[in-house]
Amino acid sequence: MTITIGKIFDLTVKKFPNKEALYDVRKNVRYTYHEWSEQVNRLANALINEGVKKGDRVSTFMFNTEELGTAFFACAKIGAVFNPINFRLMPEEVAYILSDAAPKVVLFEKALEPVVSAIANRFDKISFWFIDEDKPEYAASYQEKVASALTEDIQVEVDENDIYAFIYTSGTTGRPKGVMHIHRNMVNQSLLCIAASKMEAEDVGLVTAPMFHCAELHCAFLPRVHIGAKNVILHQFNPKAILSLIEKEKITRFFAAPTMWNMLLQEDLSQYDLSSLKQGLYGAAPMAPSLVHALHDRFGISLVQAYGMTEMGPAITFLSEADQLRKAGSAGQAALNHDIRIVRTREDGPSDPDDVVPVGETGEIIVQGPCLMTGYFNHEEATKKAMYKGWYYSRDIGYLDEDGFLFVNDRVDDMIISGGENIYPREVEDVLHGHQGVLDVAVVGQPDDRWGESVTAFVVKKDQTITEQELDEYCKNSESLANYKRPRKYVFSEALPRNASGKIQKFVLRKQLEEIFTPGSTNS
Numbered sequence: 001m002t003i004t005i006g007k008i009f010d011l012t013v014k015k016f017p018n019k020e021a022l023y024d025v026r027k028n029v030r031y032t033y034h035e036w037s038e039q040v041n042r043l044a045n046a047l048i049n050e051g052v053k054k055g056d057r058v059s060t061f062m063f064n065t066e067e068l069g070t071a072f073f074a075c076a077k078i079g080a081v082f083n084p085i086n087f088r089l090m091p092e093e094v095a096y097i098l099s100d101a102a103p104k105v106v107l108f109e110k111a112l113e114p115v116v117s118a119i120a121n122r123f124d125k126i127s128f129w130f131i132d133e134d135k136p137e138y139a140a141s142y143q144e145k146v147a148s149a150l151t152e153d154i155q156v157e158v159d160e161n162d163i164y165a166f167i168y169t170s171g172t173t174g175r176p177k178g179v180m181h182i183h184r185n186m187v188n189q190s191l192l193c194i195a196a197s198k199m200e201a202e203d204v205g206l207v208t209a210p211m212f213h214c215a216e217l218h219c220a221f222l223p224r225v226h227i228g229a230k231n232v233i234l235h236q237f238n239p240k241a242i243l244s245l246i247e248k249e250k251i252t253r254f255f256a257a258p259t260m261w262n263m264l265l266q267e268d269l270s271q272y273d274l275s276s277l278k279q280g281l282y283g284a285a286p287m288a289p290s291l292v293h294a295l296h297d298r299f300g301i302s303l304v305q306a307y308g309m310t311e312m313g314p315a316i317t318f319l320s321e322a323d324q325l326r327k328a329g330s331a332g333q334a335a336l337n338h339d340i341r342i343v344r345t346r347e348d349g350p351s352d353p354d355d356v357v358p359v360g361e362t363g364e365i366i367v368q369g370p371c372l373m374t375g376y377f378n379h380e381e382a383t384k385k386a387m388y389k390g391w392y393y394s395r396d397i398g399y400l401d402e403d404g405f406l407f408v409n410d411r412v413d414d415m416i417i418s419g420g421e422n423i424y425p426r427e428v429e430d431v432l433h434g435h436q437g438v439l440d441v442a443v444v445g446q447p448d449d450r451w452g453e454s455v456t457a458f459v460v461k462k463d464q465t466i467t468e469q470e471l472d473e474y475c476k477n478s479e480s481l482a483n484y485k486r487p488r489k490y491v492f493s494e495a496l497p498r499n500a501s502g503k504i505q506k507f508v509l510r511k512q513l514e515e516i517f518t519p520g521s522t523n524s
Contacts, residue, residue: 004160005222017032021231044074057102064235067107079157085097085168107131109132110131166377177382185373186222199253201227202252207254213284220281237260303321312372319405333403340366343356344363397412410426411506417452418484423484426443427485432487457471
């Protein structure tokens, strides 16, 4: 028997037909697995009625909704390629993805209608389906399409080697690329996450990170369905709503990026009964050791970290609860059936996979594993560069310690070279995160005539009284930061620019620096 994502869903429905599977908070809709299966089948048949065939793309452009989860499994059952689009993108960015992926159908919601309306007239071959009431003239009604379709199961032969999704990269350094994943690889990813987090059928998981991103989709949402647990879907991240839902729905675990966990810590936790919460999964960006300690102290939950990238499904390492404090700052050890190496960095192309650096020395992180993408859609050259000799070249810089734990320093492109010395922004950020007056921080390099680059820190204040001089003294007195690594400039900001997965967009910060310190600028 071929195990595909659609087959996973059907097997769980067969095993737990009357168990509550899903609760959409925004719509106040609850489904058992049997009821949800009927919705999945209706949508699958509606897509077939629209002319969607195996291999055709179906895009979703929405926040976290039941319809997105339903489309995920409906596409899987008919062999359509699922393409979830980042809800934070602007019209031209969405237009680029639609032009590249060429979907037959796009499902979208009211909150994002202004973006779609700005570009819909360019895509006369796409059928736009509106999931809310009062649809625009150019769109069809999702509810009407689904209501008129049959609930009968779909007889489409889907193989585990068929492409299941195009998931576009976050595009932090250029145009996003469509990562192609097959069914078998994401079934493997789901099993890895179930094992690493010790997930159980009795779990109630909260979906609060963006479902279009593979961290939530593959490491949390899909594994819970795989094992027969329940998903509670929150439309958008909201700290107070999350804490309230933990109490009301008896949430046992959820995934969030470090910045989201940090925002939860700013709330008055004593106002909520959080006793049901057993575990927090985090990833998408490194977590400062000080934040790990704060979560342990205030939430009293176990933590599991996943590190990876869209191209790998995403998780390639896990840091278990037992190692959270002992190895604070680490991304963990290689996931089951994954191999990680640290190779010398080169500017003219990938190093040979055997050009491995000694233990403790930094270099580029490369990985092999069963969840590796088949390539980038329409980007053969980029695929060849990223997948060299069977290894995926991450462009992340890090090292392995003597116990085989991975430490991720930064992106190759974010490394600062000052006076001939390599400075990794994360080590500076970790020190500044330890200051009680700092809420958030990002470090970038600024061109410097004397040193090549100098270190600049963007800081979001928790304590509005802190000054640049106070932070400079703090860094000077730190036993974890050499003097040449300390920031020479501080820029105080209301917030840091992040993409939907929680990663800081440092190219935006570098552009801000150009505007602030350019001679003649009104800000300089």
